[in-house]
Amino acid sequence: MGYSGFYTLFYKEVLRFWKVAFQTVAAPVLTAVLYLLIFSQVLAEHVAVYGTPYASFLIPGLVMMSVLQNAFANSSSSLIQSKVLGSIVFVLLPPISYREFFAAYVLAAMVRGVVVGLGVLLASACFAPLMFEHPWWIATFALLGGALLGSLGVIAGIWADKFDQLAAFQNFLIMPLTFLSGVFYSIHSLPPIWRELSRWNPVFYMIDGFRYGFFGVSDIAPWWSLSVVASCLLALSALSLRLLRTGYKLRA
Amino acid sequence: MIIAIRIQQVGKRFGQTQALDGVDLTIEQGEFFGLLGPNGAGKTTLISALAGLVRVDSGCLSVMGLDVQQDYQAARRRLGVVPQELVFDPFFSVRETLKIQSGYFGVRNNDAWIDEILDNLDLRSKAQANMRTLSGGMKRRVLVAQALVHRPPVIVLDEPTAGVDVELRQTLWRFIRRLNADGHTIVLTTHYLEEAENLCTRIAMLKAGRIVALDSTANLLRRFSAHTLRLRLAPAAGGVALAECCAGATEQGGWWLFPFDRFDEVEPLLAQIRQAGGVIADLEIGKPDLEDVFLRVMQGQDGRADGL
Numbered sequence: 001m002g003y004s005g006f007y008t009l010f011y012k013e014v015l016r017f018w019k020v021a022f023q024t025v026a027a028p029v030l031t032a033v034l035y036l037l038i039f040s041q042v043l044a045e046h047v048a049v050y051g052t053p054y055a056s057f058l059i060p061g062l063v064m065m066s067v068l069q070n071a072f073a074n075s076s077s078s079l080i081q082s083k084v085l086g087s088i089v090f091v092l093l094p095p096i097s098y099r100e101f102f103a104a105y106v107l108a109a110m111v112r113g114v115v116v117g118l119g120v121l122l123a124s125a126c127f128a129p130l131m132f133e134h135p136w137w138i139a140t141f142a143l144l145g146g147a148l149l150g151s152l153g154v155i156a157g158i159w160a161d162k163f164d165q166l167a168a169f170q171n172f173l174i175m176p177l178t179f180l181s182g183v184f185y186s187i188h189s190l191p192p193i194w195r196e197l198s199r200w201n202p203v204f205y206m207i208d209g210f211r212y213g214f215f216g217v218s219d220i221a222p223w224w225s226l227s228v229v230a231s232c233l234l235a236l237s238a239l240s241l242r243l244l245r246t247g248y249k250l251r252a
Numbered sequence: 253m254i255i256a257i258r259i260q261q262v263g264k265r266f267g268q269t270q271a272l273d274g275v276d277l278t279i280e281q282g283e284f285f286g287l288l289g290p291n292g293a294g295k296t297t298l299i300s301a302l303a304g305l306v307r308v309d310s311g312c313l314s315v316m317g318l319d320v321q322q323d324y325q326a327a328r329r330r331l332g333v334v335p336q337e338l339v340f341d342p343f344f345s346v347r348e349t350l351k352i353q354s355g356y357f358g359v360r361n362n363d364a365w366i367d368e369i370l371d372n373l374d375l376r377s378k379a380q381a382n383m384r385t386l387s388g389g390m391k392r393r394v395l396v397a398q399a400l401v402h403r404p405p406v407i408v409l410d411e412p413t414a415g416v417d418v419e420l421r422q423t424l425w426r427f428i429r430r431l432n433a434d435g436h437t438i439v440l441t442t443h444y445l446e447e448a449e450n451l452c453t454r455i456a457m458l459k460a461g462r463i464v465a466l467d468s469t470a471n472l473l474r475r476f477s478a479h480t481l482r483l484r485l486a487p488a489a490g491g492v493a494l495a496e497c498c499a500g501a502t503e504q505g506g507w508w509l510f511p512f513d514r515f516d517e518v519e520p521l522l523a524q525i526r527q528a529g530g531v532i533a534d535l536e537i538g539k540p541d542l543e544d545v546f547l548r549v550m551q552g553q554d555g556r557a558d559g560l
Contacts, residue, residue, distance in 0.1 A: 004355055004358040004359075004360060005355070005356050005357070005358055007355070008352055008355025008356050009356065011352075011355070012344075012352050012355075015343070015344075015348075016343045019343050019344075020343070082341070085339060085340070085341070085342070086335075086337050086339035087339045087340060087341045089305065089335050089339060090339075090341065090352075090353060090356070090398065091356065092304070092305055093303055093304070093305070093328065093331075093333055094328060094353075094356035094357050095324065095325035095326070095328040095329050095356075095357065095358070096356060097325065247307065251304065251305055251306065251307055252266070252300070252305065252306045252307070
């Protein structure tokens with residue numbers, strides 16, 4: 001019985017974004033491809049990282065950035081929308097446990113992140129050659145990163161009471177963290193102070209570990225990146241589960 | 253006797269407001285129960301507490317013997333709630349909405365029952381329509397359908413007919429009466445007291461988070477309200493002083509009002525009026541109604557009702 005409640009919530013969350021796939025999948029793929037075209041055209045002659053063309057270096061970063069941003073957007077927007085519309089009551093009345101609730105939202109966020117990521121990967125593969133040195137690292141970081149930002153989306157969606165609060169979360173936290181995480185550069189090219197600051201950005205480890213899967217080269221050892229990402233995921237999952245268990249802002 | 257809902261010493265405070273203040277209530281299986289009260293009396297808070305949407309500060313609540321906190325999953329499977337607000341998920345069609353809601357409760361392959369609900373609520377023609385395209389009345393029907401989709405033995409309707417047309421009310425009450433006849437327990441909150449009077453066999457009235465009246469509808473009507481003989485005298489009768497000859501008579505806008513309990517009191521009353529020289533020009537008999545009861549209870553004319 002419980003399994004079905006979880007499965008239905010997961011299915012509903014996937015169906016929700018799939019019904020508006022033009023907005024939730026096609027649009028972010030196009031955005032990422034535009035980044036690739038512009039940056040690779042402008043910088044192709046000037047930059048080569050790890051001995052690979054800049055466009056090839058850029059693609060994994062853009063793919064991972066899309067995975068992360070869309071995973072966050074899925075769980076956070078679904079929750080805030082249903083809170084504002086009042087339809088959250090439909091998932092609060094049934095016998096769905098807080099663990100099932102969390103798992104369904106995070107898993108659906110991962111699905112959207114991975115679908116958009118694959119879309120970006122396929123579209124951008126037309127513009128530059130790619131290697132897949134360690135596919136398991138690619139999959140591991142994509143899934144863990146999607147889960148981490150999906151969890152953060154659950155927290156933001158529960159915390160925010162209005163759309164503008166969520167937009168602030170997205171614009172002042174998620175965007176800076178993803179843009180300043182090495183998507184467009186290697187941190188070795190940064191001045192020491194920025195290089196040091198980047199090490200405090202968890203998204204940097206997700207991008208770097210993910211990129212290692214493609215090139216077999218990274219700024220940080222992949223196991224270290226994996227440890228950081230897994231620790232952050234555990235911490236955010238624990239916080240998210242606690243909010244759901246106590247009914248924070250969901251049950252009066 | 254099987255208890256469908258048991259509420260024991262339930263208290264809930266929101267900031268400075270005591271929304272529920274030691275509420276005690278027991279509803280038996282198969283009852284059609286009315287929960288009445290003015291806005292802010294605590295009706296929705298009590299329903300929300302029963303549904304697990306609100307966590308109470310004190311006391312306990314159970315549905316079909318299952319505690320709504322300790323055994324929340326089993327309790328929620330036995331409860332269907334029609335929320336007061338007209339809420340919907342704009343991404344899905346009516347059928348998708350019902351199938352999803354059914355799945356949340358762990359009920360799969362539920363198409364036959366979903367079809368039956370759609371038929372009974374006149375929703376079949378809208379089954380494939382997106383929720384956004386429905387009128388307010390249709391959305392209200394879907395809310396009712398969502399509450400029934402897992403066949404709960406206890407159904408709570410929080411103002412289900414607020415702002416909807418006569419056709420929906422009739423359709424809805426026909427279906428709900430049938431479910432009640434099949435053994436489902438129904439709890440209704442409404443501001444339409446005529447509906448409550450016609451449908452509910454027992455009624456609780458809430459005021460400022462406390463139950464101020466609890467009895468069968470018939471008893472409440474009997475105890476708090478009476479039949480009223482209303483009559484107008486012919487002008488030829490002049491100023492007949494009925495207040496002096498008939499106890500309890502009052503005049504309102506040219507009409508004389510005589511409260512009475514039994515119909516055999518009417519004839520002697522008319523005889524008294526004739527003896528006093530009164531000639532009746534117009535006459536009506538008003539039945540006791542729940543609105544009178546409600547107003548008198550809320551105005552505190554009877555401090556406590558029996559059965560508390």
